[in-house]
Amino acid sequence: MSTWIPREEWVKTLPQAIVASCVVLLDGEGRVLLLRYGSGGPAAGTWWLPGGMLDAGEDPLAAARRELREETGIAVDAPLGFLGSDYRPDVGGTGPVIDFFFGAQVEHTDVRLSPEHDGYAWTHPEELHSVLLTADVTILAGLCHVAATGDAVVYLREGRPA
Secondary structure (H helix, E strand, C coil): CCCCCCHHHHHHCCCCCEEEEEEEEECCCCCEEEEEECCCCCCCCCEECCEEECCCCCCHHHHHHHHHHHHHCCCCCCCCEEEEEEEECCCCCCCCEEEEEEEEECCCCCCCCCCCEEEEEEECHHHHHHCCECCCHHHHHHHHHHHHHCCCCEEEECCEEC
C-alpha cells in the first residue's frame, strides 16, 4: 500500500524531460530553411532547423515562434501547423528530450542570423543527404514531407516512427 504525500512532494518524484520546439519553414520552391551552428558549441558546423528549449511557463507553439524570430528574424503571421514530435530518452547525458515540430510555408524572406549561428541555407529535401545535419536525415526528410503535403502528424522515438 502506498502512502499519500502532498502534491508538491509527489511532483518532485516525477521524471523530468527537456522540451524543445523547432520550425520546418518551407519556401515557395519547397526548400527548407536550415541554420548552421557556429563555433564553440557542441553542434558546431552542423545544420538544423530554427528552434530551441522552452522558457519557463512557455508552451511549445509559443517557443517555436519565439525561437524562429530570435534565430532568423522571421516572424510568421500564418498559423504554424503541428507536424509531430520526437522523444529521445537521453541526449548527451542530460536525460530525456521531447522535441515538438511545427511547420509553415512562406514566400522568400530575408534571414537575420542570431550569434548562435554562422550560416543559413534554403535546401531542397532531396539534397538533405549531402548536408551535415545535427540529427538523423530521416527525421528532417519526414518532417519536410508532412509540412509540404499535410499528410499526417508523426510521432517519433529517437528519430524513427514509433
